[in-house]
Amino acid sequence: xxxxxxxxxxxxxxxxxxxxxxxxxxxxxxxxxxxxxxxxxxxxxxxxxxxxxxxxxxxxxxxxxxxxxxxxxxxxxxxxxxxxxxxxxxxxxxxxxxxxxxxxxxxxxxxxxxxxxxxxxxxxxxxxxxxxxxxxxxxxxxxxxxxxxxxxxxxxxxxxxxxxxxxxxxxxxxxxxxxxxxxxxxxxxxxxxxxxxxxxxxxxxxxxxxxxxxxxxxxxxxxx
Numbered sequence: 001x002x003x004x005x006x007x008x009x010x011x012x013x014x015x016x017x018x019x020x021x022x023x024x025x026x027x028x029x030x031x032x033x034x035x036x037x038x039x040x041x042x043x044x045x046x047x048x049x050x051x052x053x054x055x056x057x058x059x060x061x062x063x064x065x066x067x068x069x070x071x072x073x074x075x076x077x078x079x080x081x082x083x084x085x086x087x088x089x090x091x092x093x094x095x096x097x098x099x100x101x102x103x104x105x106x107x108x109x110x111x112x113x114x115x116x117x118x119x120x121x122x123x124x125x126x127x128x129x130x131x132x133x134x135x136x137x138x139x140x141x142x143x144x145x146x147x148x149x150x151x152x153x154x155x156x157x158x159x160x161x162x163x164x165x166x167x168x169x170x171x172x173x174x175x176x177x178x179x180x181x182x183x184x185x186x187x188x189x190x191x192x193x194x195x196x197x198x199x200x201x202x203x204x205x206x207x208x209x210x211x212x213x214x215x216x217x218x219x220x221x222x223x224x
Contacts, residue, residue, distance in 0.1 A: 003095065004195060013074045013191070014095055015183055019102035020109065020116035021081030024141035027170035028102060028179070029078055035177050036062075036213055064211045067202035074184075074212060081116065086123070093120075094127045098135035098187035100179055105140045105148040105167075135186035137164045139179040144169040177213060184209045 003012040017025040033044045042061040062074040079089040093099075101120060103113040121131040140154055151167060158165050164182045168175025188197065188205045197203045 009070050011070060011072045011191075011195070013072060013097045013187065015074065015076045015098045015100070015187065016092055016096045017076065017078040017100045017102055018089070018093075018116070018120050019081060020104060020112040023081060023102045023104040023109070023113075023116075024168075024170040025078040025081065025102045028100075028139070028141070028168075028176055029076060031170050031173045031176045032076075032180055035173060062212050064208065066197065068200065070201045070203070072203075072208075076180075086119070089119070090123050090127055093123050093129070096124075096127075096129060096134065097191065098183050099124075099137075100183050101136065101138045103138060103140045105142045105154075106145060107147055107149055110149065133190075135183065135190050137166065137179060137183045137186060139166045139168050139175065141168050141170050141175075143167050143175070144172050181209055181213050184212060 003014075005011075017028060019025050029044065042063075062076075064072045064074070066072065077092050079085075079092045099120070101117060103109075103117075124131045124134060138158060140149070142148065154167075155165065164186065166175050166179045166182065168179060170176055185205055188208050192198055192205070195201075197208070198205075
């Protein structure tokens with residue numbers, strides 16, 4: 001579903017952070033915005049309700065240029081977790097190239113996590129995306145809190161899926177960049193298979209990932 005204008009030499013990649021209400025999707029993007037190099041990120045736009053819940057989405061644009069001259073724009077969105085905003089979640093998921101599912105590690109939120117993941121699969125199908133083929137990573141956030149599900153239990157739950165799994169505390173800013181880097185890698189692999197990013201454009205997975213997340217790792221690769 002990627003937007004790829006071959007004549008203009010522009011590719012737009014859309015990544016979406018999905019999950020139940022208050023799982024830390026917005027906090028992930030806020031921390032990510034703080035941690036990433038200034039030369040590789042744009043302005044962060046946030047819209048919250050009076051209850052500090054995201055009601056629409058956050059937009060975090062990045063820009064990178066491949067050796068071939070192909071200009072790649074990566075946009076990162078969050079979706080509102082509340083049930084009443086399901087229409088907005090569907091709209092944000094349209095044309096998504098990769099998804100990070102942000103779960104809440106607290107035991108009391110286990111059912112909400114499962115319900116939200118089921119909702120993700122349903123909405124992906126409704127907007128014409130294959131849940132089994134779309135690049136996906138899972139992050140269990142809020143590992144700094146008491147009353148959380150044990151890591152072994154979480155690994156056992158997701159082991160058979162083969163989906164990359166991360167543990168994080170977005171509030172304390174650990175596990176955030178690692179989750180995003182994995183999402184970039186899995187998305188790159190899918191796009192390379194269809195758009196020949198390496199063979200045709202000279203852009204390796206390492207250069208793509210480092211160009212967006214590591215300060216000065218790839219001189220000349222980033223653009224504003």
